[in-house]
Amino acid sequence: MAGFQSKQETIISAGIDIGTSTTKIIISRFSLMNTAGSTHVPRIEIVDKDILYRSPIFRTPLKDTLTIDTAGVEAIIRSEYEAAGVQSADIETGAVIITGETATKQNAREMVHHLSGEAGDFLVATAGPDLEGIIAAKGSGAYAYSVQTGKVTANIDIGGGTANIAVFKREKLLGTCTMHIGGRLIEFSEGAVQSISAPVRALLHQQGWTLKTGDAAAHPDIENVTSFMAESLARILAKKASPADAPLLLGHEPNWDGVVEVIMFSGGISECMYAQEAPAVTDISYSDIGIKLADALQENKALTDWAWIEPDETVRATVLGAGTQTTEISGATIQVASGELPVKNVPVYKFSFKEGLEEGYSRFEQSVKEAIDIYDSFQEGQNFVLYVADLPYMGFKDIQRLAQEITSVMELRHDPDQPMILVVQTDHAKVLGQTLHAMAARQSIICIDQINVDHGDYMDIGRALQSEVVPVVVKTLTFHSS
Amino acid sequence: MDEQLIQTITKLVVEKLQTSENETKQEVPVTLYSREAKGVLTETSEEHKAAGEVTFHQTADQKPPGKKRQRLEPSPERTQEEELVTDLQAKTPARIAVGRAGSRPKTNTWLQFRLDHAAAVDAVYGEVPDELMNKLDLFQVSTRVKDKEEYIRRPDLGRKLSDEGKELIKKRCQSSPAVQIVVSNGLSAKAIEENAEDVYLSLVQSLNNGKVETGTSFYVDKGRVALMDEIGEILQPDVVILLIGERPGLVSAESLSAYLCYKPRIGTIEADRMVVSNIHKGGIPPVEAGAYLGTLIQKILKYEASGVSLVKREG
Incomplete structure (x- = not known):
């Protein structure tokens, strides 16, 4: 009866997430099949997704704080394709997503220009903050959780530079919001503050805090900043933003209807909370406020009022979403x-x-x-x-x-x-x-x-x-x- | 089974039924409910009233005057169950989650069911208007069936053209074209009336685009699918495509099917036929179906096979 079985076709998809701090790659295989009955007009759907390869987590190669070292990224991609055993010609779909603070037009253009030949014939996407949130929610499992339970679920993907919130109710996207909350917003070097990003400087100024570069890493204002970020996030999730939150808000205010019932954290900060990855993979010393921020979020009273659901993927949520959730047929x-x-x-x-x-x-x-x-x-x-x-x-x-x-x-x-x-x-x-x-x-x-x-x-x-x-x-x- | 045998059996059954009716029926004890009283029984003493006193009983439930029946407005906040039900209903045209009144369907559900059933019956007994045939420039032939009753009882007669029909197509149709298009009302005249024009025009356009030669199309009254074998025998086309009304159901009474076969001849096996069904407003749009059928025919011509053989050859 072999002749009667529906044919399956497979395509290889690559997801590449180039974030403010880390870069990761995922290779997956989609199986396509005609799901319509034999007497109907065909309907081709993706019926299965296998993840073939997950790369280690790399530091994003940067030329300066905001410019991606395209050649460096290319080298990573090439070596990872080799490790995964795929040729660039095999890749038929997928997305490169440049996220967080490095998602500038200039970086994107450079990357599109370079990668189209090198990385395979696939589809390069430069995500805006809204799309980043959506992709992360699909990769972390928050979307699937909402579909399954019908609960209004907010996925909060916090990486080095930004926190991308996407709120779902079943299949429906209710809204998004992006904030300047991330591990790399204050960086240390040899026990002292090495750099403070512009949004945090604005926050310090607004609050009258005096933290400046060169201060000790244990300066009390650092904890002030991280707890303020946690409080601010709680206010945003409850849609009760105050003017004080303005420096941390990137783009529009929360725009969803309805009340968030369940929250899920993904991204690098979530990894600091749940430690899902094997230690060898994440044993990179970031020397920034990431861990302090994770602690502040976990200790925040207002946030603990929501039900927290552990994500399926922490730091790889976005790359997984990019690799497996962006392609439609x-x-x-x-x-x-x-x-x-x-x-x-x-x-x-x-x-x-x-x-x-x-x-x-x-x-x-x-x-x-x-x-x-x-x-x-x-x-x-x-x-x-x-x-x-x-x-x-x-x-x-x-x-x-x-x-x-x-x-x-x-x-x-x-x-x-x-x-x-x-x-x-x-x-x-x-x-x-x-x-x-x-x-x-x-x-x-x-x-x-x-x-x-x-x-x-x-x-x-x-x-x-x-x-x-x-x-x-x-x-x-x-x-x-x- | 031959007709003689059917008649004998029918006679036997009818006789048997009649004799059993005349026999004194033996009652089989069936216990539907317990004949014993259950629960707490209280006896009320009858009130003694003056003889001849007249009492009035309310025989019907009266509605309080001036109060209209309240309709249930959907509350803005729907419960999760309600949402789930709407989600499920949106996924199927089947009558699910329609509620009930006691052990019976609700009046509206029942009426809708009766309406759909009536539409199905109408579709079978309806006729395709002549204007449609004129518009599509189709001439008409008939099968060996005399009337609808016979059409339903004798599928075999619907698979053969009448003698005049055979003569007519021999005379009027182009011989051995690449594609022969045939339209027939089959079991739903409504299906032809609603969809045939769009499917036909779109199909012809698609074949023209592909530079595929089409023969002289015609209409067969009261045809069956396997009629294409005889047509194939007479006209010797490479592919026959028969657009025929599907047996009506309760979801749609106007669904059209397209049957396709590579070189159908007398004795063609069913596995070599293929079908694209569910062509109607609520299924695949007729215009899109025509476009798809055009490319499907090109595939059949390319592989010189249809049905299971086509699947095998495609590999």
């Missing part, structure tokens, strides 16, 4: 011009037909013009993904009309010869792609469906796999409604 009936793939870092413009087709068409051209102005403001020909959402029930004639409208608005682009990249929310990608083809659209067409994206997301679309689907990494900058 498109619908099985799609139309892609294989020569144009992969495409990387394309912004998504959402156009909704919620008000009906006619109403939609009347605004279509104007909206797409706006999209072009936003994403291609320098008229360099930056392409974008047109995400067609909320289509009503479509007959064949409706599809033809839609294809016509799309062909004409695509001509408005500054470089209209670029491929048309379309994502359809509903299961219509193949027919739309074929209709565009039948109309002899001169551009090549990448038309996929059943991917969860939203306005303002960035997308990477990988090469088509054997099962005729494409892996997609969506970099969420805003929140999904569902």
Whole structure:
């Protein structure tokens, strides 16, 4: 009966997390299978994820406090691929995530430029703080815990530079928040304070504390700072931020509805709490406030009021999330011009037909013009993904009309010869792609469906796999409604 | 089984039933409930009243006047159980967690069930409007079936074309095309009415894109799936695709299936047929199904096999 078994296809995914203090790599293997019945149109899903290799935890090679030594990172990646027994050509998906304070545009650009050739044909993501929190929550087990129990769960991933909070209730992301709380914000050298980061300096100034570089590592203000961080975190989680918390807040205030029921800590600071890793792996002396911060969090009264759940992964939560949770698989009936793939870092413009087709068409051209102005403001020909959402029930004639409208608005682009990249929310990608083809659209067409994206997301679309689907990494900058 | 035998058996069964009815029925003791009184029994003494006194009883529950039946507004804070139920319901079109009234379904559930059942019956007995055939430029032939009753009773007759039908397709259809498209109402005329146009147009476009030659499409009234064998024999196409109404169910009465077969001929085994089912509004969208079927046909042509043989050849 061997002929009747569904075929499995596997792809290798790499996750690389380059943080403020540490860098780690994870290699995993996804199994893809057709999960639809034999009489149905195929539906390809990731049915299994095996972790093939976990790297040791490396110090992030830095040129100065904020600039990543790209060559150093490359050397690490190369040696780890060798240790894992994979070739860069084997890697078909995954993400490099630059997190924390090193997540600057300049570092990201350098890294994207260098790694695309060296690390394999995969999808490079520079996460914003919100996405970091989400990825960590998926890697730590907080997301799975919330799905399982239905409890409002906050994952707090604290590394060297930032604390990324993501709050989930079942599958739904309720909100995020990022704070300047991390182990490396004050560093010591030979028993004395060597450096104090800008947000902490602002905090010291605000509180009238006098700590400065050169002071003894046992200075009482250090404990003041760590306890203040713990208190501040407790206030943020309870959504009772006070003006005093402003220096520690990075970006927006907490934006979730509902009350956090359960908290989970991941990241390097969490490792100081739970010590899950074998000692050999973490036996790096950090000489910063990490351990003191972990103690302060554990002793804080307000925080102990929540139920604490131990994470599945501490320091590796983000890399695990990056390696195993960022890839989505498109619908099985799609139309892609294989020569144009992969495409990387394309912004998504959402156009909704919620008000009906006619109403939609009347605004279509104007909206797409706006999209072009936003994403291609320098008229360099930056392409974008047109995400067609909320289509009503479509007959064949409706599809033809839609294809016509799309062909004409695509001509408005500054470089209209670029491929048309379309994502359809509903299961219509193949027919739309074929209709565009039948109309002899001169551009090549990448038309996929059943991917969860939203306005303002960035997308990477990988090469088509054997099962005729494409892996997609969506970099969420805003929140999904569902 | 031949018809003679069926008739003999039916007669036997009916006779048996009739004689058993005439026999005096022996009562089998069934204890549904205990005949003994249970619990605390208190005897109330009857009140003696003047003879002839008339008392009024309320025979129906009266609602207090002016008070409308209160509807349960969904509270803003839903309980976890309610959320779970909604989550589960969203995952299936089956009638789950619909509640009950005593041992019976609630009135609304019951009415919905009756409605869906009626729609299923209508789908079987309905007719495909002529306009649709004209619009798609399909001519019509019939099978050896005389009427719907016979169609249901005699699947074998639905698998053969009428003599006029055979003549007509021989005359009007292109011989040995790469792909022969056939449409038939099958067990749901509604399925054809709702979906055939979108599937057909999208399929034709997809085949044209792939530069696959299609023959002269036609419509068969009251056809069965294996009809494609005879059509294959007469017209000698490489692939036959039959768009046919599925047996209606209670979830959808308008679901369409596409049966495909590489070189179907008389004697083709079922394992060489393949099907893409569940084509309707609530399943795979008809337009997308057509596009997918087009590429599937190209695959069949490439591997020169369908069904299980195709799976084997693909490796």
